[in-house]
Amino acid sequence: MTYLINKRFLLLFIIIFIPIFGYSQSYSGNDFRKLSLTFNGGVSLGDTNRGEYFLSSNFSTNTKDTYSFGGGIQYALTPAWSLELGYQRTRIRGLDSPFETQVNMISFNNIINLNQLLLLNLISERINPFLSAGVGYDLYSYSGPNEKNYNHNSSYNLGAGIAYKLSNTVDLFTHYNYHIGSNKIDNETNGWGADLINSLTGGIRINFGKPKAIHPSWKPHPADLSQSDYDLFMAQGDRIDKLHTKLDQLEKRSELNDQHLDSTIQDNRTSIDSLNVRLDILEQRMDTLELALSNLQGSINPVIVNQETGRAELLPAGHYVQIFASSGISSAQRVRNRAVAQLNSSLQNAKEKIFIIKRKQYYEVLIGVFTEFNDASNIQQIMTDFHADAYVISFPRPVNLLPDFEGLKVID
Structure with missing residues (x-):
């Protein structure tokens, strides 16, 4: 068939x-x-x-x-x-x-x-x-x-x-x-x-x-989960979810910190640019400042200064010219060092006559101590172009203002 x-x-x-x-x-x-x-x-x-x-x-x-x-x-x-x-x-x-x-x-x-x-x-x-x-x-x-x-x-x-x-x-x-x-x-x-x-x-x-x-x-056959294995698996899943939540929170914090850091960097750049402009003005006013220092009616007496930090914590009584103020000590030190370098030839012992003091949250650069108020006033007028808020300050200060200069001692 x-x-x-x-x-x-x-x-x-x-x-x-x-x-x-x-x-x-x-x-x-x-x-x-x-x-x-x-x-x-x-x-x-x-x-x-x-x-x-x-x-x-x-x-x-x-x-x-x-x-x-x-x-x-x-x-x-x-x-x-x-x-x-x-x-x-x-x-x-x-x-x-x-x-x-x-x-x-x-x-x-x-x-x-x-x-x-x-x-x-x-x-x-x-x-x-x-x-x-x-x-x-x-x-x-x-x-x-x-x-x-x-x-x-x-x-x-x-x-x-x-x-x-x-x-x-x-x-x-x-x-x-x-x-x-x-x-x-x-x-x-x-x-x-x-x-x-x-x-x-x-x-x-x-x-x-x-x-x-x-x-x-x-490929092996998948193993069956016991109830205890299933409970453990679900518990681990909950832990993973919590970890993801924490990671999200950390990422958000990191983003905020980055934004704050960028803002701080930008602010610092602005401050540095402004400081550089002021230093240029200071150099331009040096000739006038040197002339005024050579024609003083009185004298400028030295102050005990920490040469490492540029700060003075013991001031003789007299008159001083504030030529710069900043919330950061590094900016104040930079201005002080530039002023010392520029005036070193016309101002004897410039490192002991240009210094930094702490007033509240500010670091101020001063020139002094002047024995005559008129001499301090002339220097203040010259420095106004460099620092619009330049002023003459005399020590000792009134009793009600002493808290502003906490830690600073004045001697007669």
């Missing part, structure tokens, strides 16, 4: 339904060895018992067992589903008639990993039964006593096998393949409409990827 195979229906099943079935497994494999190379070798089973199609090939004539070898490139789309582009070479040799057909088989197969679909990875993490199905194209050449020819035709593959995980890089496997090809491989067209080349092979699969990564087919 001749059996007809509806090849269109078989093709539709292989390339549509099986991939959809495999792809139903969720997959987010970022750390898997998805790309693999396979190498195999084995036997193409002969047709020695007509009518038996399992563990035996089927032709129009009896054939011998022959070698088979090949390889392929696999890519894992999900833990349950891989695609393989393969090549297999074998030969068909007649048992009753002396012919030989060399067959080169190119195939595109789906590989379905049953350890993922049937949860067999709960039993073993190293054994994986799998199914294969796909389409292919055969190139074959027949050589007989009276005829030689070359032909080619499409083909279909069904199979099953078992893989064993040797390491993250290497897997071993054995595979039984049911190959449905052209009915002319043995150069005869009798039989049920197709020649079957069934083979049994063993091989090795080499998986490429990171050292600690595994092939997706070896």
Whole structure:
């Protein structure tokens, strides 16, 4: 009896339904060895018992067992589903008639990993039964006593096998393949409409990827959480949420600090620019100031000054000219040092006559001590261009103003 195979229906099943079935497994494999190379070798089973199609090939004539070898490139789309582009070479040799057909088989197969679909990875993490199905194209050449020819035709593959995980890089496997090809491989067209080349092979699969990564087919089954594990997991989640909240608060504080720092830097730049302008004015007024100092009616007596800081904390009674004031001591020291350098040639002992005192939150640069008020007044008028708030101050101060000069002692 001749059996007809509806090849269109078989093709539709292989390339549509099986991939959809495999792809139903969720997959987010970022750390898997998805790309693999396979190498195999084995036997193409002969047709020695007509009518038996399992563990035996089927032709129009009896054939011998022959070698088979090949390889392929696999890519894992999900833990349950891989695609393989393969090549297999074998030969068909007649048992009753002396012919030989060399067959080169190119195939595109789906590989379905049953350890993922049937949860067999709960039993073993190293054994994986799998199914294969796909389409292919055969190139074959027949050589007989009276005829030689070359032909080619499409083909279909069904199979099953078992893989064993040797390491993250290497897997071993054995595979039984049911190959449905052209009915002319043995150069005869009798039989049920197709020649079957069934083979049994063993091989090795080499998986490429990171050292600690595994092939997706070896993905372990997720462990069930106990109630205590779940409670611990949720508690850790709450802690993470709180940490995120604290991080957000720290980021906001950091932004505010950065804004404050930028504002402070800008203010300092403005102050420095203003100070530089004043120092330029001071240099421009030096000639007038030196002339006034050389024509004093009285004298300028020295004051005990800390030369490291430029500050005086013990003042003799008399008159002083305040030529600069700042909330920062560094600005006051800069003005004092510039004034000392400019007046050092015309004002004897300038370091002891130009100094800094502390009044409330301000650091003031003074020249003194003048024995005559008129001399101090003349110097104050000259310094007004440099410091608009320049004024003459006399010590000792009235009792009600003494708190402004806390820490400053005045001697008669």
